[in-house]
Amino acid sequence: MDIKFIKSENLKTKPDQNALGFGKYFSDYMFVCEWDEGQGWHDARIQPYAPIMLNPASMVLHYAQETFEGMKAYKSPKNEILLFRPEMNARRMANSNERLCMAIFPEADFVQAVEELVKVEADWIPTAEGTSLYIRPFMFATEASVGVHPSKKYTFVIVCSPVGAYYPEGVNPVKIYVEEEYVRAVRGGTGFTKCGGNYAGSVAAQAKAEKLGYTQVLWLDGVERKYVEEVGTMNVMFKINNEIYTAPIEGTVLPGVTRDSIIALLKSWGYTVHETHLAIDDLMAAGDKGELEEAFGTGTAAVISPIGELNYRGHIVTINDFKTGELTQKLYDTLTGIQWGKVEDPFNWVRVVK
Amino acid sequence: MDIKFIKSENLKTKPDQNALGFGKYFSDYMFVCEWDEGQGWHDARIQPYAPIMLNPASMVLHYAQETFEGMKAYKSPKNEILLFRPEMNARRMANSNERLCMAIFPEADFVQAVEELVKVEADWIPTAEGTSLYIRPFMFATEASVGVHPSKKYTFVIVCSPVGAYYPEGVNPVKIYVEEEYVRAVRGGTGFTKCGGNYAGSVAAQAKAEKLGYTQVLWLDGVERKYVEEVGTMNVMFKINNEIYTAPIEGTVLPGVTRDSIIALLKSWGYTVHETHLAIDDLMAAGDKGELEEAFGTGTAAVISPIGELNYRGHIVTINDFKTGELTQKLYDTLTGIQWGKVEDPFNWVRVVK
Numbered sequence: 217m218d219i220k221f222i223k224s225e226n227l228k229t230k231p232d233q234n235a236l237g238f239g240k241y242f243s244d245y246m247f248v249c250e251w252d253e254g255q256g257w258h259d260a261r262i263q264p265y266a267p268i269m270l271n272p273a274s275m276v277l278h279y280a281q282e283t284f285e286g287m288k289a290y291k292s293p294k295n296e297i298l299l300f301r302p303e304m305n306a307r308r309m310a311n312s313n314e315r316l317c318m319a320i321f322p323e324a325d326f327v328q329a330v331e332e333l334v335k336v337e338a339d340w341i342p343t344a345e346g347t348s349l350y351i352r353p354f355m356f357a358t359e360a361s362v363g364v365h366p367s368k369k370y371t372f373v374i375v376c377s378p379v380g381a382y383y384p385e386g387v388n389p390v391k392i393y394v395e396e397e398y399v400r401a402v403r404g405g406t407g408f409t410k411c412g413g414n415y416a417g418s419v420a421a422q423a424k425a426e427k428l429g430y431t432q433v434l435w436l437d438g439v440e441r442k443y444v445e446e447v448g449t450m451n452v453m454f455k456i457n458n459e460i461y462t463a464p465i466e467g468t469v470l471p472g473v474t475r476d477s478i479i480a481l482l483k484s485w486g487y488t489v490h491e492t493h494l495a496i497d498d499l500m501a502a503g504d505k506g507e508l509e510e511a512f513g514t515g516t517a518a519v520i521s522p523i524g525e526l527n528y529r530g531h532i533v534t535i536n537d538f539k540t541g542e543l544t545q546k547l548y549d550t551l552t553g554i555q556w557g558k559v560e561d562p563f564n565w566v567r568v569v570k
Numbered sequence: 571m572d573i574k575f576i577k578s579e580n581l582k583t584k585p586d587q588n589a590l591g592f593g594k595y596f597s598d599y600m601f602v603c604e605w606d607e608g609q610g611w612h613d614a615r616i617q618p619y620a621p622i623m624l625n626p627a628s629m630v631l632h633y634a635q636e637t638f639e640g641m642k643a644y645k646s647p648k649n650e651i652l653l654f655r656p657e658m659n660a661r662r663m664a665n666s667n668e669r670l671c672m673a674i675f676p677e678a679d680f681v682q683a684v685e686e687l688v689k690v691e692a693d694w695i696p697t698a699e700g701t702s703l704y705i706r707p708f709m710f711a712t713e714a715s716v717g718v719h720p721s722k723k724y725t726f727v728i729v730c731s732p733v734g735a736y737y738p739e740g741v742n743p744v745k746i747y748v749e750e751e752y753v754r755a756v757r758g759g760t761g762f763t764k765c766g767g768n769y770a771g772s773v774a775a776q777a778k779a780e781k782l783g784y785t786q787v788l789w790l791d792g793v794e795r796k797y798v799e800e801v802g803t804m805n806v807m808f809k810i811n812n813e814i815y816t817a818p819i820e821g822t823v824l825p826g827v828t829r830d831s832i833i834a835l836l837k838s839w840g841y842t843v844h845e846t847h848l849a850i851d852d853l854m855a856a857g858d859k860g861e862l863e864e865a866f867g868t869g870t871a872a873v874i875s876p877i878g879e880l881n882y883r884g885h886i887v888t889i890n891d892f893k894t895g896e897l898t899q900k901l902y903d904t905l906t907g908i909q910w911g912k913v914e915d916p917f918n919w920v921r922v923v924k
Contacts, residue, residue: 238716238717239627239715239716239717240715242626242627242714246626265626266626267623267624267625267626268623268624268625268626268631269621269622269623269624270621270622270623270624271621271622272596272600272619272620272621272622272727272729273593273596273706273729273731274622276630276631276766277622277630277636277708277710277766278636278638278706278708278766278769279766279769279770279773280634280636280765280766280767280769280770281770281773282631282632282634282766282770284632286716315774316770316771316773316774317773317774317777350716352627352632352716354631354632356631360596361593361594362592362593362640362704362706362731363592363593363736364769364772364773364776364802364803365773365776366773366777373626373631375626375627377627377716382717397758398758398759399756399757399758399759402753402756402759402792402793403753403792404751404752404753404792404795405752405753405756405759405771405792406767406770406771411634411767411770411771412630412631412632412633412634412636412766412767412770413634413760413765413766413767413768413770413771414767415632415633415634415718416633416634416635416636416670416760416765416766416767417670417759417760417765417767418718419633419635419670419671419718419719419720420669420670420671422718422719423671423720438756438757438758438759438792438793439756439792439793441758448718449718
């Protein structure tokens with residue numbers, strides 16, 4: 217893919233690396249490419265970060281044909297630019313787009329676009345402890361039409377945001393409310409994709425949990441409302457009697473890159489990992505018996521987020537005395553160590569951007 | 571609400587009224603209003619139809635916090651501008667926005683905005699048989715942030731499109747494929763709202779049905795995949811042994827304005843209407859026994875769309891010899907007659923725009 221470069225006349229002042237928050241600042245450039253039926257992808261370019269002009273009838277504003285990805289670039293101690301398994305994001309975005317009948321951006325071009333953009337924005341990759349450059353590829357339907365059908369035009373964009381911790385709590389345990397009223401996903405739906413609709417539908421549950429004093433919700437399956445699926449916008453794992461449980465990838469749960477990496481690490485350390493349906497009643501019972509040793513969410517934004525408390529129908533289980541578990545901490549340290557290029561990468565996950 | 575008027579310097583040439591299609595042309599003006607946290611709604615205006623500028627990080631492009639409505643304006647034989655139950659669209663949009671944790675546009679202001687816009691665009695209301703001015707109110711999140719939370723900024727827009735029939739078939743029976751792989755909605759989800767995500771998730775099933783030679787899908791419930799819910803983007807009704815069956819409004823099915831009006835008409839004519847869970851097996855059995863007399867979808871865009879064939883697992887039922895049923899036709903004629911101001915309006919549904 218040939219990517220044109222359009223130079224910016226005004227570069228921004230970079231924010232304080234110690235007060236980045238998450239997704240509040242955006243870098244100087246963005247990658248943009250358009251797709252038209254009959255023409256395919258065209259006009260790939262890295263251009264100044266600028267507003268997008270949309271016809272008010274653009275389908276994305278009405279029917280939410282839109283998907284996104286989330287990934288990060290890191291500066292290694294040797295000052296190299298590192299990406300973490302970007303080919304998995306490229307493939308997942310293709311899977312999301314297939315489900316939503318959208319154009320597919322070729323996976324190799326996806327990785328190339330990310331690499332070229334982070335090279336241009338190398339100075340935007342923060343170096344303070346725990347910071348990185350969050351990369352947000354996203355695609356949306358731009359045909360101007362109010363009939364419901366697959367759009368004949370799409371725009372693919374990648375923007376970058378220097379970030380600190382996703383949760384203000386950092387790597388500290390959070391309180392989780394087990395949600396029974398709202399459902400995130402159901403078999404036959406879009407739960408396995410990163411499409412906008414999944415997130416729009418989830419905000420009400422999050423707002424409810426916050427009102428009740430909880431940081432996020434634990435989602436149950438949409439059919440029986442019995443099995444644990446995800447926590448907030450993350451995959452979720454439980455350590456019970458020294459074995460690990462997480463929901464299987466069967467169409468409702470996001471196939472997380474962090475999830476996959478954590479499972480590989482755990483297996484390499486000799487842990488048994490059950491990708492299975494874990495009933496909320498069994499989980500709470502394990503908590504009551506002291507067998508629920510650790511629990512944590514996994515995702516690109518927060519990496520690992522320990523769970524210190526579960527509330528299911530008023531029944532409260534405190535996990536590991538509301539302290540970050542030993543295995544949780546080891547997973548966080550190892551995975552972020554690999555991602556930041558500070559520890560050995562036995563899985564060959566890290567990609568150095570040349 | 572005080573609405574500012576910004577005059578357009580260049581009015582468009584109006585399209586041929588006999589070749590409008592659906593949602594392909596847009597009028598000269600649009601209504602726009604913005605909401606900011608702490609400030610509320612501001613800058614209500616009718617302005618020239620123009621592109622919307624969005625920060626690439628605008629939340630609507632990532633998390634699909636977006637809802638819409640669909641309604642129509644008609645020219646009566648007396649050359650009055652008519653709306654059909656616009657207060658129901660105002661209320662439903664408020665309900666949709668509440669579910670998605672979006673700002674609520676006051677219902678009276680919604681109706682006022684629609685009225686003022688259609689008055690400005692009176693010349694855009696087509697008068698040829700079966701045509702109308704389709705009105706599309708929609709709202710979307712504009713805060714520039716990649717964290718998942720309720721947006722702190724929204725834009726509410728209303729655009730107008732002169733339209734003919736929604737389906738190229740017009741009021742003629744269509745073939746419907748009973749969908750078992752994909753699911754449209756589930757209890758606890760967003761099925762009762764007009765949010766973009768519902769539609770993005772439905773496109774794959776529609777595309778599959780078209781590939782198989784069908785116009786649309788019949789959706790089954792997401793839990794048991796047993797009960798009929800909607801057809802394509804419409805509510806659906808079945809006449810079996812002279813009684814009417816349609817899915818109840820319990821969170822998964824859209825509370826359609828046309829659905830509600832059809833039920834009222836049917837009841838006023840003495841029909842028994844069952845708002846109940848109708849199993850697909852019972853429906854197909856009724857078809858086999860010749861008891862399924864008529865079937866049709868209901869919605870603002872197509873008003874009524876007769877169903878001539880159902881295919882469930884290869885089992886095919888033809889309805890009324892693939893001809894539009896007598897009751898279906900009477901409902902279509904009566905409802906469109908009321909909407910176009912050609913027949914009496916005993917329910918006081920029609921609102922004359924003064």
